Amino acid sequence: MKTGRMVLLAALVLFFGAYSAPAATIIVNPGDSIQNAINAAPDGSTIKIKAGTYTEEITINGRSRLKLIGAGAGKTIINGAGGSGSVVTITASKRITLQQCTIKNGVADNVFIDDSHGVKILRNEITAATNQGIEGLGTNLVIQSNQIGANVVLGILVGGYHNLIVKNTITGNGNGIMDYGSSDKIIKNTVYNNTGDGIIIQFGPVKTQLNTVTKNGGFGIHEAGGSAHQNVYMKNIVQWNSADGIYVSAGAMVIKNTVTDNTGDGIGGWGPGNTLIGNIIKDNNGNGIYLVADGHYLKGNLVAGNDGQGIYIDASNGGTLTVTGMSQVLKNKVLNNGGSGVELDSGTLSIVSNNFCAGNPGWGIWGGSNSIAVIYTKNKVNNNLGGLAMTANGVLDYIARNIVANNVVFGIHANGGQMMTFEKNVIIGNGTGLLGFGSSLVSRNKITNNGGNGIDASSGGSSLIRKNIVKGNGDGAATFDLYDSSPTDDWWQKNQYLTENL
Numbered sequence: 001m002k003t004g005r006m007v008l009l010a011a012l013v014l015f016f017g018a019y020s021a022p023a024a025t026i027i028v029n030p031g032d033s034i035q036n037a038i039n040a041a042p043d044g045s046t047i048k049i050k051a052g053t054y055t056e057e058i059t060i061n062g063r064s065r066l067k068l069i070g071a072g073a074g075k076t077i078i079n080g081a082g083g084s085g086s087v088v089t090i091t092a093s094k095r096i097t098l099q100q101c102t103i104k105n106g107v108a109d110n111v112f113i114d115d116s117h118g119v120k121i122l123r124n125e126i127t128a129a130t131n132q133g134i135e136g137l138g139t140n141l142v143i144q145s146n147q148i149g150a151n152v153v154l155g156i157l158v159g160g161y162h163n164l165i166v167k168n169t170i171t172g173n174g175n176g177i178m179d180y181g182s183s184d185k186i187i188k189n190t191v192y193n194n195t196g197d198g199i200i201i202q203f204g205p206v207k208t209q210l211n212t213v214t215k216n217g218g219f220g221i222h223e224a225g226g227s228a229h230q231n232v233y234m235k236n237i238v239q240w241n242s243a244d245g246i247y248v249s250a251g252a253m254v255i256k257n258t259v260t261d262n263t264g265d266g267i268g269g270w271g272p273g274n275t276l277i278g279n280i281i282k283d284n285n286g287n288g289i290y291l292v293a294d295g296h297y298l299k300g301n302l303v304a305g306n307d308g309q310g311i312y313i314d315a316s317n318g319g320t321l322t323v324t325g326m327s328q329v330l331k332n333k334v335l336n337n338g339g340s341g342v343e344l345d346s347g348t349l350s351i352v353s354n355n356f357c358a359g360n361p362g363w364g365i366w367g368g369s370n371s372i373a374v375i376y377t378k379n380k381v382n383n384n385l386g387g388l389a390m391t392a393n394g395v396l397d398y399i400a401r402n403i404v405a406n407n408v409v410f411g412i413h414a415n416g417g418q419m420m421t422f423e424k425n426v427i428i429g430n431g432t433g434l435l436g437f438g439s440s441l442v443s444r445n446k447i448t449n450n451g452g453n454g455i456d457a458s459s460g461g462s463s464l465i466r467k468n469i470v471k472g473n474g475d476g477a478a479t480f481d482l483y484d485s486s487p488t489d490d491w492w493q494k495n496q497y498l499t500e501n502l
Contacts, residue, residue: 021042022042022044023042023043023044023045023046023065024041024042024045024046025045025046025047025048026040026041026045026046026047026048027048027050028047028048028049028050028054029050029052030050030051030052030053030054031052033054033056034047034049034054034056034058034068034078035056035058035059038058038059038060038063038066038068041066043063043064043065043066044064044065044066045065045066045067046066046067046069047066047067047068047069048069049068049069049070049071049076049078049101050071050076051070051071051072051075051076052075052076052077053077053079054076054077054078054079055079055080055081055082056078056079056080056083057080057083057084057085057086057087057088057089058078058087058088058089059089059090059091060088060089060090060091060093060096061089061090061091061092061093062091062092062093063093063096064093064094064095064096065094065095065096066093066096066097067096067097067099068096068097068098068099068101069097069099069100070099070100070101070102070124071100072100073100073101073102073123073124073125073147074102074125075102076100076101076102077101077102077104078101078102078103078104079104079105080103080104080105080106080107080110080129081104081105083105083106083107084107085106085107085108085112086106086107086108086109086110086111086112086129086135087103087104087105087106087109087110087111087129088103088110088111088112089112089114090111090112090113090114090116090119091113091114091115091116092114092115092116093116093117093119094116094117094118094119095117095118095119095120096116096118096119096120097119097120097122098111098119098120098121098122098124099120099121099122099123099124100122100123100124101124101125102124102125102126102127103124103125103126103127104125104126104127104128104129105128105129106128106129106130106131107130108129108130108131109129109131109132109133109134109135110126110127110128110129110132110133110134110151111126111133111134111135111136112132112135113134113135113136113137113138113141114137114138115137115138116137116138116141117138117139117140118139118140118141118142119136119138119141119142120141120142120144121134121136121141121142121143121144121146122142122144122145122146123144123145123146124146124147125146125147125148126146126147126148126149126151127147127148127149127150127151128150128151129151129152129153130152130153131151131152131153131154132151132153132154132155132156132157133148133149133151133154133155133156133170133173134146134148134155134156134157134158135154135156135157135158136156136157136158136159136160136163137158137159137160138160138163139160139161139162139163140161140162140163140164141158141160141163141164142163142164142166143156143158143163143164143165143166143168144164144165144166144167144168145166145167145168146168146169147168147169148168148169148170148171148173149169149170149171149172149173150172150173151173151174152173152174153173153174153175154173154174154175154176154177154178155168155170155171155173155175155176155177155191155194156168156170156176156177156178157177157178157180158177158178158179158180158181158184159179159180159181160181160182160184161181161182161183161184162183162184163179163181163184163185164184164185164187165177165179165184165185165186165187165189166185166186166187166188166189167187167188167189168189168190169189169190170189170190170191170192170194171190171191171192171193171194172193172194173194173195174194174195174196175194175195175196175197175198175200175218176191176194176196176197176198176199176200176213176216177189177191177198177199177200178199178200178202179199179200179201179202179206180202180203181203181206182203182204182205182206183205183206184206184207185206185207185208185209186199186206186207186208186209186211187207187208187209187210187211188209188210188211189211189212190211190212191211191212191213191214191216192212192213192214192215192216193214193215193216194216194217195216195217195218196216196217196218197216197217197218197219197220197221197222197224197243198213198214198216198218198219198220198221198222198238198241199211199213199220199221199222200219200222200223200224201221201222201223201224201228201231202223202224202225202227202228203227203228203229204228204229204230204231205229205230205231205232206231206232207231207232207234208221208231208232208233208234208236209232209233209234209235209236210234210235210236211236211237212236212237213236213237213238213239213241214237214238214239214240214241215239215240215241216241216242217241217242218241218242218243219241219243219244219245219246219247219264220238220239220241220243220244220245220246220259220262221233221236221238221245221246221247222243222244222247223247223248223249223252223269226249226270226271227249228248228249228250228252229249229250229251229252230251230252230253231248231251231252231253232252232253232255233246233248233252233253233254233255233257234253234254234255234256234257235255235256235257236257236258237257237258238257238258238259238260238262239258239259239260239261239262240261240262241262241263241264242262242263242264243262243263243264244262244264244265244266244267244268244286245259245260245262245264245265245266245267245281245284246259246266246267246268247265247267247268247269247270248267248268248269248271248274249269249270249271250271250272250273250274250293251271251272251273251274252269252274252275253274253275253277254267254274254275254276254277254279255275255276255277255278255279256277256278256279257279257280258279258280259279259280259281259282259284260280260281260282260283260284261282261283261284262284262285262286263284263285263286264284264285264286265284265286265287265288265289265290265306265308266281266282266284266286266287266288266289266303266306267279267281267288267289267290267291268286268287268289268290268291269290269291269292270292270293271292271293272293272294272295272296273293273295273296274291274296274297275296275297275298276289276296276297276298276299276301277297277298277299277300277301278299278300278301279301279302280301280302281301281302281303281304281306282302282303282304282305282306283304283305283306284306284307285306285307285308286306286307286308287306287308287309287310287311287312287337287339288303288304288306288308288309288310288311288334288337289301289303289310289311289312289313290308290309290312290314291312291313291314292314292315293315294313294315294326294327294346294347294348294350295326295327296313296327296328297327297328297330298311298327298328298329298330298332299328299330299331299332300330300331300332301332301333302332302333302335303332303333303334303335303337304333304334304335304336304337305335305336305337306337306338307337307338308337308338308339309337309338309339309340309341309342309343309362310334310335310337310339310340310341310342310357310360311329311332311334311341311342311343312339312340312342312343312345313327313329313343313344313345313347313350314345314346314368315327315344315345315346315347315348316345316346316368316369316370326348326349326350327344327347327350327351328350328351328353329342329344329350329351329352329353329355330351330352330353330354330355331353331354331355332355332356333355333356334355334356334357334358334360334364335356335357335358335359335360336358336359336360337360338360338361339360339361339362340360340362340363340364340365340366340384341355341357341358341360341362341363341364341365341381341384342355342357342364342365342366343362343363343365343366343367343368344366344367344368344371344374344391345368345369345370345371346368346369346370346371347367347368347371347374347391348370348371348372348373348374349372349373349374350371350374350375351374351375351377352365352374352375352376352377352379353375353376353377353378353379354377354378354379355379355380356379356380356382357379357380357381357382357384358380358381358382358383358384359383359384360384360385361384361385362384362385362386363384363385363386363387363388363389364379364381364382364384364386364387364388364404364407365379365381365387365388365389366386366388366389366391367389367390367391367394367397367415368391369391369392370391370394371390371391371394371397372391372394372395372396372397373395373396373397373398374390374391374394374397374398375397375398376388376397376398376399376400376402377398377399377400377401377402378400378401378402379402379403379404380402380403380405381402381403381404381405381407382403382404382405382406382407383405383406383407384407384408385407385408385409386407386408386409386410386413387404387405387407387410387411387412387413387427387430388402388404388411388412388413389410389412389413389415390413390414390415390417390420390436391415391417392415392416392417393415393416393417393418394414394415394416394417394418394420395417395418395419395420396419396420397414397417397420397421398420398421399412399420399421399422399423399425400421400422400423400424400425401423401424401425402425402426403425403426403428404425404426404427404428404430405426405427405428405429405430406428406429406430407430407431408430408431409430409431409432410430410431410432410433410435410452411427411428411430411431411432411433411434411447411450412425412427412433412434412435413432413434413435413436414434414435414436414437414438414440414459415436416436416438416459416460417436417437417438417440418437418438418439418440418460419439419440420437420440420441421440421441421443422434422437422440422441422442422443422445423441423442423443423444423445424443424444424445425445425446425447426445426446427445427446427447427448427450427454428446428447428448428449428450429448429449429450430450430451430452431450431451431452432450432451432452432453432456432479433447433450433452433453433454433455433456433470433473434447434454434455434456435453435455435456435457435458435459436456436459437457437459437460437463438459438460438461438462438463439460439461439462439463440460440463440464441463441464442455442457442463442464442465442466442468443464443465443466443467443468444466444467444468445468445469445470446468446469447468447469447470447471447473447481448469448470448471448472448473449471449472449473450473450474451473451474451479452473452474452479453473453474453479453480453481453482453483454470454471454473454474454480454481454482454483454497455468455470455481455482455483456483456484457482457483457484457487457490458483458484458485458486460489461486461489461490462489462490463490463491464490464491464493465482465490465491465492465493465495466491466492466493466494466495467493467494467495468495468496468497469495469496469497470482470495470496470497471496471497471498472498473499474499476498476499480499480500480501481497481498481499481500482495482497482499482500482501482502483500483501483502484501484502487502
């Protein structure tokens, strides 16, 4: 019997020892201490902070499921003036909510979150911190619908995993958002008039989508430090920033963004393997697209009215970043830019196909320097200074089924290229039609009504020129359908023409 009583007593001790106080709703009135309420509140409690100004710094450490709810931004004010650190510090906690307050004048941050999970910062005004408005280091953090301004270093700084930054307005800070986490999402924020960059991504993968990023003093969106990789940028509006609109490192997916009126390039980058699809890139002060290194995939972009080149891929400048060439430039519209429409440097084994390049005061499409074995097919190249130009002294390019019309200086210029194939192109209404090749195959092209020679084979010998339709070119006196200063060096077979000087 005595043993039974002892067992019962032990069970009661364990029960009451494990017992925790029930969650409560605690009201904080002006003149009360928020920190005292936090200390008194059991986990799971709601602390309602009435309208008023509370000059204090508060700490939530090792807690769970607390909610701090103010009467509204501008009504409930937590003021860190005169303090020594952050206004709100949340450490080693989970599922804490802070909402509907003004939090200001942090000597360090306004809100500092460390080693915490599931913290929510909702519908607050967060302003005038010496460092960050919000610094969040944790997992599954939610920073939503806050007004974040006038913080000296950054509006928002996050690190960790699976964090969400959504629907915030971030203005007048040093930089807007910096993310050095992984698997985070930055969605539907308005980021404008920050002194530095709008959004900075350090690592990745991070998804940045549906943001409006305007009038920042640096880049609009910036992959910084060279370690960013596999990030996604989709359907953002990036305008009027003071450097590049979007700047990427390696392996980025840049899809359906509108990038206009930025001081630098529209989309720039330093690193291989970036994908750009369906973007509108207009009226930027630099190039429309400028990518260093190689292995890029560009499809369906509208690149128009930029002050520099339309699309410029510079694999020659990539150093150890250059891999194998193999960039693909497909189905882009490249119109009325300040330089060439498309330029490739060291674009070995690249494909340039189905693009429309018009109204550019340089070449419509140019192989740049040191490009080898490039495929140019099914492009429409109209009304540029020059039409389609290969790299100087290149080899093994394949040029087929392009329509090259009404370019001022020439239609297609091989620039001394050797062992090239030109077939089934339509070359009409240009200066000179086709020139600059040697040891090449020129077959089944239609070359008509060009102001200079239709085919000029003077640059090299040992070419096979066969079954071309070449009519109405030149004036028949100084310029002709067919022209070759050393005609015995080439093979001319079954061409249709009216005038020749062979």
